[in-house]
Amino acid sequence: MDYSRHAEIDKKWQDRWYSQKVFHAEDQSDKPNFFALIEFPYPSGIGLHVGHTRPYTAMDVLARKLRMDGKNVLFPIGWDAFGLPAENFAIKHKIHPSEAMSRNVANFRKQAMALGYSFDWDREVNTTDPSFYRWTQWIFIQLFKRGLAYKKKMSVNWCTSCLCVKANEEVVDGTCEICGAPVIRKEKEQWMLRITDYADKLIEGLDRVDFPARVKTQQINWIGRSTGAELDFSTTAGDKLTVFTTRPDTVFGVTYMVISPEHPLIDKWAGRLANFDEVAAYRRAAALKSDFERSELAKEKTGVRLDGVAAVNPATGGEIPIFVSDYVLMSYGTGAIMAVPAHDTRDYDFAKAFGLPIIEVVAGGNVEEAAFTDCETGVMVNSGMLNGLSVEEAKKKIVEWMTEKGLGKQKVNYKLRDWIFARQRYWGEPIPVVWCDRCGKYVPVPEDQLPVTLPEVQNYEPTTTGESPLSKVEEWVNTTCPVCGGPARRETDTMPQWAGSSWYYLRYTDPKNDKALASPEALARWTPVDWYNGGMEHTTLHLLYSRFWHKFLYDIGVVPTDEPYKKRTSHGMILGEDGEKMSKSRGNGVDPDQVIAEYGADTLRLYIMFIGDFEKTARWNSAAVRGCQRFIDRVCGLYDRMIPGDAVRPEHELGVNRTVRKVGADIMEMKFNTAIAALMTLVNEFCDGGDINRAEMKILLKLLAPFAPHICEELWEGFGEGLIAQASWPAYDESKTVEDSVTVAVQINGKLRAAVRMPRDCENADMIAAAKADPKIAAALEGVSIVREIAVRNKIVNFVVRPGK
RNA sequence: GCGGGUAUGGUGGAAUGGCAGACACGAUGGAUUUAGGAUCCAUUGCGCAAGCGUGCAGGUUCAAGUCCUGUUACCCGCACCA
Helix, strand or coil, X not given: XXXXXXXXXXXXXXXXXXXXXXXXXCXXXXXXXXXXXXXXXXXXXXXXXXXXXXXXXXXXXXXXXXXXXXXXXXXXXXXXXXXXHHHHHHHHHCCCHHHHHHHHHHXXXXXXXXXXXXXXXXXXEECCCHHHHHHHHHHHHHHHHCCCEEEEEEEEEEECCCCEEECHHHEECCEECCCCCXXXXXXXXXXXXXXXXXXXXXXXXXXXXXXXXXXXXXXXXXXXXXXXXXXXXXXXXXXEEEEEECCHHHHHHCCEEEECCCCCHHHHCHHHCCCHHHHHHHHHHHHHCCHHHHHHHHHCCCCEEEEEEEEECCCCCCEEEEEECXXXXXXXXXXXXXXXXXXXXXXXXXHHHHCCCCCCCEECECCCCCCCCCCCCCEECCXXXXXXXXXXXXXXXXXXXXXXXXXEEEEEECCCCCEECCECCCCCCECCEEEECCCCEEEECCHHHCCCCCCCCCCCCCCCCCXXXXXXXXXXXXXECCCCCCEEEECCCEXXXXXXHCCHHHHCCCCCCCCCCCCHHHHHHHCCECEEEECHHXXXXXXHHHHHHHHHHHHCCCCCCCCCEXXXXXXXXXXXCCCCECCCCCCCCCCHHHHHHHHCHHHHHHHHHHCCCCCCCEECCHHHHHHHHHHHHHHHHHHHCCECCCCCCHHHHHHHHHHHHHHHHHHXXXXXXHHHHHHHHHHHHHHHHCCCEHHHHHHHHHHHCCCCHHHHHHHHHHHCCCCHHHCCCCCCCHHHHCCCEEEXXXXXXXXXXXXXXXXXXXXXXXXXXXXXXCHHHHHXXXXXXXXXXXXXCCCEEEEEEEEEC
């Protein structure tokens, strides 16, 4: 037997598994349920990437192991087929997106099957299927009805190549996450989702889920909750100027104020400003910059003083100048700040550049040199009633005082912005609302009329005007208002990439339901997801968005839990052989199809699991793939030499029991590389012994089956006991995982001097005696005095000695 | 700038504070072979040795890759967030 006929063997077992629905998740089962989830792929034109095989194989190993443990496992797959990559692919190849998608999906499906993944193919979902996006639209309407979806004119991120709006999360260093083109600011009316309403819940829920610490911190930082105060400053123009600050304690140190170039008061004050032209010019210059440029050019602080309006410090009553500067962002807080140069580095830089006074109000630093920003140690000075207090006490006291006077209040701010939930593109879920002139408002499409299907069009390329291509489909756009029956126009923007993926996992529990997104029973049975593995790059995108939707669905009583995922893990990236990120332009990509063709699916699966720590970045090494092929060949060789025997032979009990324990534990901790190493060690043990018996072989195959299921089925078939995929995971005997005698290291002054064999669990005194009896140790202990004798059971003996007697 | 992570042979990587380098790749030598490939056997951290070795400098400990302090390099997030 060997695995050189891998193409034939792989196919044989894949056909059997899939035609017999071996991996079907039972809706009625006495077994405990387990929902294992991978991030469903976008079926791009390139096909399944070798990067996909790492998380998918990992979860497949886990799913297969859990089935053998007696769990009723739901391990589903679907296609995230809406969105820009799909549409751009279609445009490039001049075919319709739906056609491109069905081709790509067919290819992905074939590839996933060629890897032998144990998906339940009866639960496949596709976000572009009207029976699926009907429910995406339904969720949108629920959000709309509760005021969480709204339309707003605002400055948005506009990708100059995709020709559509991007969410903040999709803009990386001022460029588009997808195409890399520059992103500029543009005023547009946009559909928004009020994710900020869930900011606190999204933070708080993290306490109750098992996510990696780095995922939690990244989400918390992204949400960026900060507690401070809103304070009102009066101005000589009569208007009050409200600022947000986390340091209300420093209000006596405010020597000037800054408002953002977009601040509305500038227009209001236009007539009073002697230098309005200069201010306007500064504004225009700022508007031309993207947010990225603004922060890049931030080294030098720039700004213009408003000539004609000043503010009044509510604490001191002193008059202070107001500047306009682009270091203050309209999108955070109130778009205006109180500047305390002595205790804020940015204000310090600005004050230095403009020669403004710097007043120390927290003692402890040297404000001649730099801003003193420490909140822990400082003591208040130059601050009237606050003098002598700590920063914390001062914060509390000043906010109370301001609140009493009606000049301010405690306030929490977030970096998180509402989610821009519309794209001016064709290939997405239509937003299910219509604009009715007579009603004068947006009206949701009645739920029984869902889905609003995407019309077939000839030209789906983006327009240059910023309008969705759907706006040109008159017969689709023109409709009637569901409320008044009058003429109405459909919303022509579509939902972003992230819509379907925000809830797809729920659909797996009941994928064919046409009454609800899933039945309450199915949701109760399967959710929350027990284990969700996915990429770190989705931490502040998909993972955050889907937690938001889930929490909303919980609040309206649709889902039974407030968090969607019990446990989240993340895999590291696979780099090319040259240590660089795999990319078409570098030509360092690895095609899984080719690896399978050459080595077979099991070799690829084993290698990708053996490559290194699952969480860390790993580099592809084609030579090392051979090692895994050799390992499979060695197992086949052992099989050919198999001898009878219905029990593990005594000389292999230790190895077998230890390996069963280790492989099982390692799989559950995602330490796949060491699990495989343990299997290799066991195989080497049998090879060195010359043979293996039937009982031993059966255990070995069961342990290997989750990793290399095809060849294990092929070998298992000879035992006539059904499928190994349905066999039970072997048990081990703890008492047989330890040897009767142990090798104890003997050290003198911490340096290894001998290794002594002795019975297990010796008393310390016996260990020391045995160590002293060793000739090398006895010789070394001649002529020295022993200061201390340390013995650790079954491990080590250490003599601390001093020269002489 | 802030936050998080990583650093171990020629390479990928193992090590509940207790024999550093498991397992694999590669390399070297040998067997087999017409040859190459494949396979099998042996060796493989450095050093002739005593010894020395886990980025660097300290510390705690009988004992440190592992814990503590400082430091360097690289990677990832966030970034004028008031």
